[in-house]
Amino acid sequence: MEKIYTIKDIAELAGVSKGTVDRVLHNRGKVSEDALNKVNEVLDKIDYQPNLMARSLKKTQIYSICVLLPDSASDPYWQPCIDGINEAKKEFKSFNVKLEVFLFDPTSTASFVETNQSVLNTSPDAVLLVPLFHKEAIDAIETYNSKGIIASIFNNQLKSSAIKSFVGQDLFQSGRIAARLLELLLQKGTIAIVHIDEDYENAIHMQEKERGFRNYFDTLEKGKFEIKTFKVKHPQFKTTLKEYLEANPAIEGLFVTTSKAYQVAKIISKNPERKIALVGYDLLENNLEYLNNKIIDFLIHQNPKRQAYLGATNLIEHFIFEKEISAEKLLPIDIINTENAKDYIL
Amino acid sequence: MEKIYTIKDIAELAGVSKGTVDRVLHNRGKVSEDALNKVNEVLDKIDYQPNLMARSLKKTQIYSICVLLPDSASDPYWQPCIDGINEAKKEFKSFNVKLEVFLFDPTSTASFVETNQSVLNTSPDAVLLVPLFHKEAIDAIETYNSKGIIASIFNNQLKSSAIKSFVGQDLFQSGRIAARLLELLLQKGTIAIVHIDEDYENAIHMQEKERGFRNYFDTLEKGKFEIKTFKVKHPQFKTTLKEYLEANPAIEGLFVTTSKAYQVAKIISKNPERKIALVGYDLLENNLEYLNNKIIDFLIHQNPKRQAYLGATNLIEHFIFEKEISAEKLLPIDIINTENAKDYIL
DNA sequence: TGTTAAAATGTGCTCGAACACAATAAAAAT
DNA sequence: ATTTTTATTGTGTTCGAGCACATTTTAACA
Structure with a gap:
């Protein structure tokens, strides 16, 4: 002592x-x-x-942090993020920090830009945001930077020297994990990567996951697996996937790169004679249902709650404890099956 | 606001x-x-x-917490616990808490009893311990309780009204997870549960894992799987397991209930023609090596570091923030394969 | 040498909670 | 009615850091 x-x-x-x-x-x-x-x-x-107690007791300045994320009304994936932010809020409520959440519509670039403007008007000390729209996010971050506002991001990686911190997962590795799981499930055969609900060109996460997935099979003994790619956007989705599967009877496994595996599961489950291995993302209720029915074999957990929590606490601790902001924090990639799913939901 | x-x-x-x-x-x-x-x-x-800052600034009393855990020199499994304790120490170093670690020899009941006596002599405010020896642990905890010292445990569950808090995993569920993984790996066949290195009678964790494992297969369609049990203690281990496997050529899968899967892997790997699926526990270096060689298919992560960390912070926050001590905290059970292993080690 | 400006150093108050102790009010005893 | 005892209430100091302001020292200039 x-x-x-x-x-x-x-x-x-x-x-x-x-x-x-x-x-x-x-x-x-x-x-x-x-x-x-x-x-x-x-x-x-x-x-x-x-003595940090004495310091924060004396300091009357209140640090303000704004959090910008998609409205969970449009996509339930984002709900846990709000929970994570609230947890951080609760934990540091005694300190001189104010955390404010701003929601935007994930389907509208304009909404993203507007919300950033609103945030800017409150002139906060730092901003934590989900950079859903590449170009607009870069613009917003550079604006923040020029005004001396610290900008951090989470969930989606984005390269810019104006960004102080990123919290998320290694998406390439995430694709490799999916590959390893499908290898175990099938031993050999044809697998399709399914990109749904988002523009492939704008969704770097899809591209990275595909790269990782293919990379894994490239390093394996050749000839055991064949990998195809299937892209489709929402409205036409159902019929097209059905036709695609019928046209490719060799397909025994699917890797869905978004949180919408349940939509694929729904189609697969209509034809129970044809057993198709299925790996997807995120613990949405719809996904969990098909996981429990064993239509979905594995889910990969991106831990959005923890991402948001860590993104927020990283900033908070910078202000009140003068901690260095860690430039990159990669979360472990959790593998979920029927038996350990419930432990991760809370 | x-x-x-x-x-x-x-x-x-x-x-x-x-x-x-x-x-x-x-x-x-x-x-x-x-x-x-x-x-x-x-x-x-x-x-x-x-205002907690003002309060802890005024209060001069220093709360003392003792942590009792096995010496990692005897078993590397325990090293992460010390890391977890050190992390908690670092995080709360500005506060009026003193965390002190006491190590005991996990192979010696006497050492456990002695160490508890040493802890008792320092008359701490709380004790966090790994109750490795059932009877002696109960005795120690009751002694602490009678002196008004808060006693919490982690890693091993133990039922006693004198215990204020437990941090660990649902071991029954953990067995079910192993079962589910082996089901996926094999589809059908004979599997043996391997208990090594510890007394089955004294090791409740082994019993619970076996119960969960068998429970999973009991709920499946009958006739697909046959489950055997194999128990052995260290010295005679190598030859006996080898003989056991030769005597049971039908065995295609093994579930090792301790962190010693690498010892089993070593034996299996000597006979590469016979492919045996293998699921075990804990991210020891030896285990990870065989995981990367794909001799071990999956490891289940018990997250000892986080267990120790949460056990400690639970007590610390009780003293300095007057938080309620949560009676039970069950950690998620992480499934580890070649691809996500490295994310969990740090 | 005396005066003024500038640089360096020290003093004292504040933040909010905790608690010792002083001050006041009410009740009891003479 | 006056003193003593007891119950209740208020005041002032402390914790350590931060910062405004007062004070002292040194340098610059007439």
């Missing part, structure tokens, strides 16, 4: 007043070289840890 | 002094009925949240 030093202790050891120590610690200047040396000598010798 | 009330605010609203408010809040008595009513009326109306 080492002694805990206070500013007063340091002042006494250095033979100066606590005002001077304070000036040295925050290098506010107005300190003679002589005094500076005396204080630094003491600081080198001891390990001074400022 | 609701207003944050202070004791001074309450005093003004109730028309009394802050000393009186303080006496009401901590019901230290010496308050007239009239004053009590006035203060309570205000308290009912507003949501008073004491």
Whole structure:
């Protein structure tokens, strides 16, 4: 148990007043070289840890953090994010931080831009956002940056020097995991990657997952597996997938790169004689239902709640504990089957 | 943004002094009925949240928590626990808590008893321990309890009214997960549950895992799987398992209930013509090696680091934030394969 | 040498809760 | 009615950091 030093202790050891120590610690200047040396000598010798209670008690400034994410009314995937933010809120409610959530419509670029404008008008100290629209997100982040507002992102990776922090998963690896699972389920055969509900060109996450998935099979003994790709957007989805499967009777496995595996499961389950292995993403209620029916074999958990929570706490702790903002935090990629699913929902 | 009330605010609203408010809040008595009513009326109306910074700044009492766990020199499984404790230590170093680790020899009951005695001599405020020896653990916990020392456990479940908190996993469910994985790997056939390195009678975790494992297959269509059990303690282990497998050529899958799957993998790998599916526990380096060689198909992660961390923070937050101690915290049971293993190690 | 400006240093208050102690009011005893 | 006892209420200090302001020291100039 080492002694805990206070500013007063340091002042006494250095033979100066606590005002001077304070000036040295925050290098506010107005300190003679002589005094500076005396204080630094003491600081080198001891390990001074400022008392954070005292600091945050004194500081009256309230740090404001805005969180921008898609409205879960449009896509239930986002609900856990709000829960994660609320958890962070609760945990740090005693501190001088204000967390405010702004929702935008994930189907509308305009809504995203507008919401960013609203956030900008509150001139917060930091913004945590889901960069759903590539170009617009970059624009928004650069605007924040130019105004001295810290910008962090989560869920979707995005390369920009204006971004201070990213929380998410390694999507390439995520694709490899799906591949490994389908390998175990099938041993050999034809598998289709199914991209639904989003534009392939705009959805980097789909591309990365596909890359990882194919990469895994490329390193395997050749000839065992054949990998196809199937892309389709929502409205026409049902009939097209049905036709696609009928046209490709060799397909024994599907990898759905979005959280919409339940839609695929619905179609598969109509033809129970044809057994098709199915791996998808996210613990939506619809997905869990088909997981329990064993139509879906595995789900990969992207842990949106934890992503949001960590994104928020990373910023909060930066402000109140002066912690370094970690540039990248990759979450473990959880494999979910019928038996461990319930542990992850809460 | 609701207003944050202070004791001074309450005093003004109730028309009394802050000393009186303080006496009401901590019901230290010496308050007239009239004053009590006035203060309570205000308290009912507003949501008073004491400023924890101010409180812990004033309080000079240092809470002491002792952590008792097996020495990782005897079993590398325990190393992550120490890491978890250190993480908790670091996170709360500014607060008035002292975390002290005491190690015991997991192979020696006497060592466990002695270490508990040492802990008792420091008369801590709380103890967090791994109750490796059933009877002795109960005794120790009751002693702590009688002296007003809070006792929490992690890793191994133990039923006793003297225990304030348990952090761990649902071991029955854990067995079911292993079962589900082996079902997927084999479709049908003979599987053996392998209990090694510990006394089956004293190791409740083994029994629970076996129960869960068998329970899963009991609910399946009969006749597809046959489940056997194989128990052996360390020294004679190698030859006996080898003989057992030769005597039972039908066995196509093994479920190892301890962290020693690598020992089984070593034997299996000597005979590559015979393909045996293998599921075990814990991300020890030896296990990971065989996982990457695809001798081990899946590992189940018990997350000892997080168990220790949560056990510790649960107690810490009880002391400094007056949080309720949660009686039971069951961690998710992570499924690990070649592709997501590295995310869980850190 | 005296005066003024500038630089350096020290002092004292604040944040909110906790608690010791002083002050006041009410009740009891003379 | 006055003193003493007891019950109730209020005041003031502390914790450590941060910062405004007062004070002292040193340098610059007339």
